[in-house]
Amino acid sequence: MSGPPVVAVDIGGTKLAVRALADGTTVHERTVHWPRGADTDVEFGLLAASVAEAVEALGGAPARIGVAAAPNVDRHGRVTVWPNRPGWRGRCLRTPFVSTGAPVLFGDDASLAALAEAHSAACPDLVHLGLGTGVGGGLVCGGRLLTGAWGSAAELGHLVVDPGGPVCRCGARGCLQAGASGPALAAYATALRDRPTTTADLVAGVADGADWAADTLDHAADLLARALAVLAEVVQPERAHLGGGLGSALTGLPERVAGRLPAAARAGRPVPEVRTATHGAHASLEGAALLARRGAGLLGGERVA
Ligand SMILES: [Zn+2]
The missing domain is CATH 3.30.420.40 (ATPase, nucleotide binding domain)
Structure with a gap:
């Protein structure tokens, strides 16, 4: 190269x-x-x-x-x-x-992650969801980053997927981020087990096949499937990549989301193929490297895939 x-x-x-x-x-x-x-x-x-x-x-x-x-x-x-x-x-x-x-070029970390994933997968219609401290989202549609009229589209962490769910940091109730971020999943597992549980405990619990960890994973998968069902209606991504520090570490999460998607989506609606992010927790850094190599056009409508 x-x-x-x-x-x-x-x-x-x-x-x-x-x-x-x-x-x-x-x-x-x-x-x-x-x-x-x-x-x-x-x-x-x-x-x-x-x-x-x-x-x-x-x-x-x-x-x-x-x-x-x-x-x-x-x-x-x-x-x-x-x-x-x-x-x-x-x-x-x-x-x-x-x-x-x-010269220095700045880009939103979640958007750059989506660009990197779309580029590496040569997939022009891709959504990236990064699960970590929050839930970051990025959308590549028709090979280009979806930026919206004011440059900050795809705040997918604030899609309301659980109207009766916990209150989000933004003040709304039931945002994807309020249910499926690292702190939210740790809180869910803590309540389930009735003992303090961290995201590291959750990753270990999933690897060990613990029932409480599987239940927590199912809960996350439900919320993610609901978000992807909405996106399937609006922008019809071909692929959904789950990344971020936590999203990349939870073994089996993509399969569980994929298993729930047909029921979450409208009958007959094509749904995206769900995978772990190619670049895992490093997708944003990979996107920053892509931005440095290719220049600002990448954020301004240039095709990445
Ligand atoms: Zn919110």
Whole structure:
């Protein structure tokens, strides 16, 4: 594979991942957890140092830097919203990259994950759902990222799939995210077992074949199938890829969702093929690398598949 030297960055809620690529080959990759309780200056410093390390591994300035960002970033590079880190709001996210001298492109982490999955699967109609701290969604339709009129379409975590379900962080009741995110599934399993249960316990329980874990997985599968049934009506994806840190780790989840889809969808309606994300929990970083290689057109309607 060939390609210009680039750096890809994934700024997530709990982790920061940086990869350097030369001729399409990874020459450096590192993931660090954000230090607990650190202030924004320390976090920006860590970001700058991690990027500098990747640039050094390349042995020269990258042609471009692609950034998959969990925070919302405006066209000037300023953070507009990040509920996870209120201190980032209003800060210019270009600052930690200035010393590289390279052009920086920002993209929504969930959108970039969808682009990476569609590109790798050569599938022009694909939905990606990332299960982790929340539920992130991205849609590729007709080979292009679905952006909507204001650039922030496909907030699939806020599809209401369970009107009697838990209240979401957004204030609505029954959002997909309120039922199928990592914290929501941990809470569901905790109630089921009547003992504190983490997402790591859930992953282990699924691997061990524990009944409570299977029940929790079925609950998640129900909610995901309802969301996919709606999407099958609206945009008719050919494939649904389940990713994110938790979504990639729950063995058997795609099969359970697929098993529920025919009943959740309208009779006779074609439903997507459900799979684990090709790039697993790294789909956003992969998408950032794709953005760095291909340029801003990818977010502006250029075909990816
Ligand atoms: Zn919501």
